[in-house]
Amino acid sequence: MELWQVPLLFSRLPMFPFFDLAHYVASVMALKEQRGAVEVSVRSPIACWFSAMLYCFGGSVLSSLMLAEPPVAFLAKGTNILLASSVWYLVFYCPQDLFYRCFAFLPLRLLVAGMKEVTRTWKITAGIAHADSHFKDAWLVMVAVGWARGAGGGLISNFEQLVRGVWKPETNELLKMSYPVKVTLIGAVLFTLQHSQYLPIARHNLVFLYTVFLVISKVTMMLTRSATSPFAPIEAALGHMFFGLQKTPSKVKGEGAASSNGSSVCDRSSSEQHRDGVKKRQAKKTE
Numbered sequence: 001m002e003l004w005q006v007p008l009l010f011s012r013l014p015m016f017p018f019f020d021l022a023h024y025v026a027s028v029m030a031l032k033e034q035r036g037a038v039e040v041s042v043r044s045p046i047a048c049w050f051s052a053m054l055y056c057f058g059g060s061v062l063s064s065l066m067l068a069e070p071p072v073a074f075l076a077k078g079t080n081i082l083l084a085s086s087v088w089y090l091v092f093y094c095p096q097d098l099f100y101r102c103f104a105f106l107p108l109r110l111l112v113a114g115m116k117e118v119t120r121t122w123k124i125t126a127g128i129a130h131a132d133s134h135f136k137d138a139w140l141v142m143v144a145v146g147w148a149r150g151a152g153g154g155l156i157s158n159f160e161q162l163v164r165g166v167w168k169p170e171t172n173e174l175l176k177m178s179y180p181v182k183v184t185l186i187g188a189v190l191f192t193l194q195h196s197q198y199l200p201i202a203r204h205n206l207v208f209l210y211t212v213f214l215v216i217s218k219v220t221m222m223l224t225r226s227a228t229s230p231f232a233p234i235e236a237a238l239g240h241m242f243f244g245l246q247k248t249p250s251k252v253k254g255e256g257a258a259s260s261n262g263s264s265v266c267d268r269s270s271s272e273q274h275r276d277g278v279k280k281r282q283a284k285k286t287e
Helices: 003-010 018-032 037-043 045-066 078-093 095-103 106-134 139-155 157-163 179-195 203-224 232-243 249-286
Strands: none
Touching (some): 018 037, 018 045, 018 078, 037 045, 037 078, 095 106, 106 203, 139 157, 139 179, 179 203
């Protein structure tokens, strides 16, 4: 096998069962680490199971809704549902929490996270191809559906939280995007351009390069325990260029301190004036 054939062979990798299994494990473990998820699993196993399915198949649900297709279509994949449900049961109800603790071991956690990122690429490309079959050469539709298929679990996180009895509108991904949602949007744009033949690169090469970037960035962020997006400097520069510079926290603190000092000066001056008035009245009385 020659080196140039590696991207082509990589693009033909089947996702089922190993990569899909890694996706389910990583997703359900992320659910268990949410605050209150374990309590919900004890109080209402059905609600916990439904939340886990939204974590695992949120992209399919959201993309189906966008294309006016049945959002329950993912339930027709009985084998995948059985596999995801088995993972859910083992993560939440395995004796001594052995299954979760086993995959929480860092080398295994890194392996599972890397394999999950591989499935993200496949979902984006599948979503774009599916959207193109409904709306030919509709760029925005392809980007939106590819984005939804690849990052649906994050985009519908508010609905998933409602299933567990949690309402946090401030965690909406459109208000403050997490890194996976951002990088999925970038991937959806790139693969849409490639699909429309406006990006001069073969599909399998783009799949390989984008997936390698996803895996490396994910593993690096996990090893360094950093939540900062690699795109943060670019985002800051573009935000300053197109939308204006926002006040930094230090400036806001400085202004707050100045205002507090100003108010204290005003209070001090008013108290001094009050004292002077009292002294004058006392002087008049003595006269």
